[in-house]
Amino acid sequence: MKLATLKTGGRDGALVVVDRAISQAVLADHIAPTLQYALDNWAAVEDKLRKLSDELNAGRAKAFAFTPLGAAAPLPRAYQWADGSAYVNHVELVRKSRGVEMPESFWTDPLMYQGGSDAMLGSHDDILLPDEKHGIDFEAEVTVVTDDVPMGVTPEDARGHIKLIMLVNDVSLRYLAMNELAKGFGFFQCKPASAFSPVAVTPDELGDAWDGGKVHLPLVTHYNGQLFGRPNAGVDMVFDFGTLIAHAARTRTLTAGTIVGSGTVSNKDRSVGSSCIVEKRILEKMETGESKTPFMCFGDRVTIEMFDAAGMSIFGVIDQKVVQYQYKAKAA
């Protein structure tokens, strides 16, 4: 089942069921007006939504054309965005580039930061930012959405709480990150709003590619029209999503609609490219002594997508351009 949120309606948009090809949709408002409502009441609404999905895919629903341009993030505002960093080889690379040894414990104790979740971008929304000098970067990741997760859940039990899967562009401001890392309170200004894939899908949509709490498919990033990377999200993911959820829930409950991220997808096999500019810059420096690829400038464009074995886009494409923003004070 594929779900999306139209920008029509209020702040939380309007829930639609989308067909497998991501071309047709049908309103789900008689079952759940918003995706948050659906997640709040998952046990009660799942079967009804699946029935509607079956009807849509069989051509028996009163469908209309679905366009990602009209879609908000599946959760336009969420109660929690907890982003892990499960591809530890990426973390090790970043640390090495700073001349810092990565602690051995990072292979067994997940890194995770609390992200801002109050304003999520739609797949085709502009990346509005005030300053190119902040070191604007994209990060292609896989995320899951949970129902209510009890405190202390085990990694095994946690997998059962995964209701949906999405892609994310976790935009990062690299030069602000340095200062924030030094301060020790985690990321804040260096993490502007993230953008999500047009649709969120139930794990069964991935078939065999969903296994062991991981998505075993390449995550394909293009930058200004050129292939940038296609690392496999199932390879070198040290912590599966069950483990990441259990980490997040160690000392607290997670409320339905919690989004948990994988961190930048990265494979040890460097021939598959990268999912963010900073990794590419580090590899360039290691190879040639110099980072060549600049961070994003206004007008630069990134797309992030994942395809099934038959070449069909599973989540639809994230397609974003960086655009300059300027604050205007209200007239007094």
Added chain:
Amino acid sequence: MKLATLKTGGRDGALVVVDRAISQAVLADHIAPTLQYALDNWAAVEDKLRKLSDELNAGRAKAFAFTPLGAAAPLPRAYQWADGSAYVNHVELVRKSRGVEMPESFWTDPLMYQGGSDAMLGSHDDILLPDEKHGIDFEAEVTVVTDDVPMGVTPEDARGHIKLIMLVNDVSLRYLAMNELAKGFGFFQCKPASAFSPVAVTPDELGDAWDGGKVHLPLVTHYNGQLFGRPNAGVDMVFDFGTLIAHAARTRTLTAGTIVGSGTVSNKDRSVGSSCIVEKRILEKMETGESKTPFMCFGDRVTIEMFDAAGMSIFGVIDQKVVQYQYKAKAA
């Protein structure tokens, strides 16, 4: 105007207007069913809510007895909880105790971490935690709630976005914090659910005590029935709430219902006591070479409250006990 959220109703509770004495309430569901709804539509509902508040305080509303026990957090789940650390003398003290010099920039560049906001506790809810060995501590703070804040807002303009003020007990697990600080990704497991005062109040309720984006009143903490501290929240607050909001909004918008915290209230005048155990332990160690006060154990109780010049409780009391939690796997 004082607002609260009853635990009746759904996950977001039911909005009530509470009288000045915090003893009577009236349902506001015909104006706004929830506090989040009210904040989403503040310009449209504020006058109506104030009119209801006036009627209630004049004894002309159909009121019922208000009990904090029946109240959830004013925002039982919020889209954002951004906690500053504006009492820099406290930060300096903590750093010194670790043998680390605090960077000079901390006096001009606010510390702020992204907190978990998906499950906020009511004022009298138990602090459910799995392990006493984690170093359980309370932190008494002042918080504000904003409407929609544009990216890049100035500190001056930001003050105009402050709609409500609340108290918080920002529970912290000190021994987990050490590991998380070393990892550099900020706080996660060391920050279990926070509890909020029974009512949120509009700034005008504070009269002259709300000035310059600060609350100029003592924040009174009792621990197991003994006075623990009463530092003045308006003294030694290096960054006012306008500055904290502007810091949070530097590279992103803040959605209505964003909660911004002051950090542990702390005065350089040590005779007024502390707002958290760790500060007391550090002061004890500096004075006698030994930290005497242990962190919280199951059964320990903390209360946090603030009084106006006439001795009336402004926000009602946060009154919490630590209780052991254990995960139970669901039967297969």
